[in-house]
Amino acid sequence: MKLYKTILLELKVIFSCGIYLFLPFMFLLVTGFFYINDTYSYIREVIAFGLFTAVLLVLVTVLNSLQTRKIIFGFLSIILVLLLFVKMSFYMFYGAKINASALFVIFETNTYEASEFLNSFINKEIIVLFFVLLLMLFFVLIKLFYTEKISMKLRLIPVLMFKHKLIKLFVFLLAIFSCYTIFTRFSNENVFLTSYTSHKDYILLKENLKNTLAQKESSYVANFLSSNEEQTYVVIIGESTSNSHMELYNYNRDTNPLLREIEDELYVFEDVISPHVHTIESLEKILTLSNYDSPNKKMNASIVQLANQSGFTTYWLSNQRPVGIYESIPTMIGNAASNRYFINSDDSIFNVYDEKLLPYLDKVLENTSEKKMIFIHLMGTHIGYDKRYPEKFEYFSGENEKTKYKHDKSEKLVNSYDNAIRYNDSIVREVIDKVKAKNTNSYVAYFSDHGDELYDTSDMVGHDMYNTTPSMYEVPFIVWMSEKHKLKHPEFLDKLKVVKRSYNLEDFIHSFSDLSGISFNEYDATRSVFNIQYQQRKRIIKDGVDYDKK
Ligand SMILES: [Zn+2]
Structure with a gap:
């Protein structure tokens, strides 16, 4: 009976800490339903965002010092809200997710064109989205730093201090499983991963071009007649x-x-x-x-x-x-x-x-x-x-x-x-x-x-x-x-x-x-x-x- 109670209590701690971090996820769950046209993409986005949030949650809970945990928690909340904003604004404006092709154009574009792009991109819906997300972020940060000092402390109990090994194991397995699934199945839904890989591809392409197309002659063509x-x-x-x-x-x-x-x-x-x-x-x-x-x-x-x-x-x-x-x-x-x-x-x-x-x-x-x-x-x-x-x-x-x-x-x-x-x-x-x-x-x-x-x-x-x-x-x-x-x-x-x-x-x-x-x-x-x-x-x-x- 005692074992059961500890597990329940510790799960409750994780949950009450997680609920704040999962706010952006819940926002995606609701708005995505209306703005992401096809159901398959919607489900993929929701799963990918959920897994990513889970990994971040584990990151928060393994730290020992309460102050560091709070700062990391706040920082990760900002990251999640930002990601959600980029993702949802693309869906709202284009009805599509941000992809490698769009990023290539952004890398290649100069500042003026970028600002021109932003000008046409910003519409009423996107401004509303921005302020709603900003409010949500303020709410979390205020909760975190200014109110409920005691309960927040309880909520933020580090997992390593949990008494039960099963819980520790569960938390770490969750993190490993989430990371693995994101990398293997959902890398296209993760704005960080897409940006990183397409930037890498872009630099590689540029290197290739420098060594090939920018040269006087191409070694891949021959037998000229003129x-x-x-x-x-x-x-x-x-x-x-x-x-x-x-x-x-x-x-x-x-x-x-x-x-x-x-x-x-x-x-x-x-x-x-x-x-x-x-x-x-x-x-x-x-x-x-x-x-x-x-x-x-x-x-x-x-x-x-x-x-x-x-x-x-x-x-x-x-x-x-x-x-x-x-x-x-x-x-x-x-x-x-x-x-x-x-x-x-x-x-x-x-x-x-x-x-x-x-x-x-x-x-x-x-x-x-x-x-x-x-x-x-x-x-x-x-x-x-x-x-x-x-x-x-x-x-x-x-x-x-x-x-x-x-x-x-x-x-x-x-x-x-x-x-x-x-x-x-x-x-x-x-x-x-x-x-x-x-x-x-x-x-x-x-x-x-x-x-x-x-x-x-x-x-x-x-x-x-x-x-x-x-x-x-x-x-x-x-x-x-x-x-x-x-x-x-x-x-x-x-x-x-x-x-x-x-x-x-x-x-x-x-x-x-x-x-x-x-x-x-x-x-x-x-x-x-x-x-x-x-x-x-x-x-x-x-x-x-x-x-x-x-
Ligand atoms: Zn052109």
């Missing part, structure tokens, strides 16, 4: 430009006055998507051999390396700031070029105009006697739209009838986005004119890394992997070729046919090779949109979604 005659090729990498706001793609505003003038000289591909909606993930595929079928991060090569290895002098002109928290992936790829010009040191918060790139292009084009491959990375129509064009490009005003979600904010942003697109139109046209004036064997290819949503199908602005819309994937892909180039490639002439092909830019490297007359061991003609052997395949976006069945 003509030695004079060639001047330009690839323009756009930014955040959706084809749904381009006149060339039937938008109802005249956002492409200059490209439309030369429309019959252009291949305007009608149905092209980007594989992701964020710059880094997207360009990592578009500019390299990796695609969904072979994510191939170690055995890789970029379009810059292909150009180097087939005898071109390469130029990388970029208007995007090269430094984030770490060097960004496009910067690494650009570093392989033999001549690099990162002309912009300003963040996207400032006025950044792409016309600044043009004098550099002039200089590069001056020397006509060699094989030149020029890559131009635009600031394009990056968010902060009104800072992407000079005042004289202030053109659109008033409400556009095509905008689905009409309000003051959407009117202002749609106008500035459309102005930015009109300015972008003038930049692409000017690049074409400059190349055309050289009257050599040349082409200019332009695409955007992804698009932005502007109140057309969803009441939002920008791009966001959790709430994707067609405008974020559907991008312009436009190619101009000189007469000399067309004569060299009679197989490209069936323009009306090729521009109708559905294409995913993750295979751009093969179209690029075809267009540039480069062949090498990994070249796959069935993935080149210009080639007679082209094969329409599933267009996979994100991590395995079939875009055309979405």
Whole structure:
């Protein structure tokens, strides 16, 4: 009888101590039920959070000094509330749990974009969540440090002082079992573990890129064939430009006055998507051999390396700031070029105009006697739209009838986005004119890394992997070729046919090779949109979604 009573008393002690630590867990149990859409995820989240709290509880109970225990208890409560906040706010905002993909984007993003992200992230529900959790935390801390001094002392009796071995054993087994289960079964539900592993993966990826894609040549490609005659090729990498706001793609505003003038000289591909909606993930595929079928991060090569290895002098002109928290992936790829010009040191918060790139292009084009491959990375129509064009490009005003979600904010942003697109139109046209004036064997290819949503199908602005819309994937892909180039490639002439092909830019490297007359061991003609052997395949976006069945 006495044994039974001690066990009961000691269990009661653990329980009354635990009940405070388990408050966040109970909060998850209730709010998660409403906010986590699918039951399986809900159950997993609840179990994972419960186990994690149990481990922390054991941590508190094994300590001897009451003061240390109190401090640790308070600290762990703060950690739990913080974790719960991150988890629940993601579910509330995105309807999804925070994952490695989102963390990659966060690691790669600079401070301005992060604050921009936070601005759009903070809504009423999340503010309410924040204050409720803060109140809960205060309640626990006040209980812990200011009230019920005696009973709290009792509650916080260290387990090691328990008389009964069975209880000690139970507590330690509980801790070991919880740790084991978290690591083996629930690591994706634990924000700490996901952050840790994805940060480790991220650093590893960066190391790999430094040793591979940032080098002049890739050791994974070989057997290059390319003509030695004079060639001047330009690839323009756009930014955040959706084809749904381009006149060339039937938008109802005249956002492409200059490209439309030369429309019959252009291949305007009608149905092209980007594989992701964020710059880094997207360009990592578009500019390299990796695609969904072979994510191939170690055995890789970029379009810059292909150009180097087939005898071109390469130029990388970029208007995007090269430094984030770490060097960004496009910067690494650009570093392989033999001549690099990162002309912009300003963040996207400032006025950044792409016309600044043009004098550099002039200089590069001056020397006509060699094989030149020029890559131009635009600031394009990056968010902060009104800072992407000079005042004289202030053109659109008033409400556009095509905008689905009409309000003051959407009117202002749609106008500035459309102005930015009109300015972008003038930049692409000017690049074409400059190349055309050289009257050599040349082409200019332009695409955007992804698009932005502007109140057309969803009441939002920008791009966001959790709430994707067609405008974020559907991008312009436009190619101009000189007469000399067309004569060299009679197989490209069936323009009306090729521009109708559905294409995913993750295979751009093969179209690029075809267009540039480069062949090498990994070249796959069935993935080149210009080639007679082209094969329409599933267009996979994100991590395995079939875009055309979405
Ligand atoms: Zn982008």
